[in-house]
Amino acid sequence: MEERHKKILRKKYTALTRDVRPDEVMDYLIQEDIFDFNDIELVRAEKVTKLQVEKLLSILVTRGPNAFSVFLEALKDRYSWLYEDLKKADEESKNQPQPRPSHDDTSTSEARHPEQETGKPSSDQLITHAGQERDTREKAVVQGAGRGSRPLTDEEKVARGVAKMKLSNQRMEVSSEAAQQRVTEKQLNMLAGKLGREWENLAIYLDLTKADVDRFKADNLYNTRSQIFAMLMAWRAKKGSAATVGTLIRNLEDFDDIELDKFTFLSQTK
Numbered sequence: 001m002e003e004r005h006k007k008i009l010r011k012k013y014t015a016l017t018r019d020v021r022p023d024e025v026m027d028y029l030i031q032e033d034i035f036d037f038n039d040i041e042l043v044r045a046e047k048v049t050k051l052q053v054e055k056l057l058s059i060l061v062t063r064g065p066n067a068f069s070v071f072l073e074a075l076k077d078r079y080s081w082l083y084e085d086l087k088k089a090d091e092e093s094k095n096q097p098q099p100r101p102s103h104d105d106t107s108t109s110e111a112r113h114p115e116q117e118t119g120k121p122s123s124d125q126l127i128t129h130a131g132q133e134r135d136t137r138e139k140a141v142v143q144g145a146g147r148g149s150r151p152l153t154d155e156e157k158v159a160r161g162v163a164k165m166k167l168s169n170q171r172m173e174v175s176s177e178a179a180q181q182r183v184t185e186k187q188l189n190m191l192a193g194k195l196g197r198e199w200e201n202l203a204i205y206l207d208l209t210k211a212d213v214d215r216f217k218a219d220n221l222y223n224t225r226s227q228i229f230a231m232l233m234a235w236r237a238k239k240g241s242a243a244t245v246g247t248l249i250r251n252l253e254d255f256d257d258i259e260l261d262k263f264t265f266l267s268q269t270k
Helices: 003-011 013-019 023-031 037-044 049-060 067-076 080-094 123-143 154-168 176-180 185-194 199-205 210-219 224-242 245-255
Strands: none
Touching: 003 013, 003 067, 003 080, 013 049, 013 080, 023 037, 023 049, 023 067, 037 049, 037 224, 049 210, 067 080, 176 245, 185 224, 199 210, 199 224, 199 245, 210 224
């Protein structure tokens, strides 16, 4: 999204968070390939409408150059007054000189990283920092490092293998009723509070991507629990009806780096 469009959304932030109901615009954003179903889950995970709109806007500004115009069309029928205000502001901004991009700007600065508030790192700073960590983190995942960023030593690999053999006969007992239930947002929120630095490697293990991990971190700066919850919600959205308690427990057991007592609560029938 262009910088001038981000500025327009900031200026209209109060009106947007006060008037808009996300479910009334997200269908169109999906239709036009601006949002995906993971984004819908993330927005709906917020408990009140104002926070849902804030989440929607934080995702919207990370999308491509067409995101603003598509958002306008989504508003046109139900929120004509907002549509007119934003359209007028857009036309006025076209006639204003735009600041030249700095030398630090990169082509990835628009890729799924929301603009940061004053006093916090900018999206470009965040992307630069993420780029510096990329190789180290990905090597750690490939080589099986769980909680640290360094590769495992031979001794640690042997110890892990032994521990895995011991645990293979100690799988958690889960009733058929509990295992077949789709995991709830409440359960994922509780789990998020019990996990730590291993969550990034867990995300990769759950078939999410490095780009997904960066997005979860960018969307929830300075709040690790929210980053983990966003990751778990994205997994839930990706798995759909297959995101059952039993599936989650088996994935956590097979991941190895999370103690069983951190997720035994999942086996309890609601």
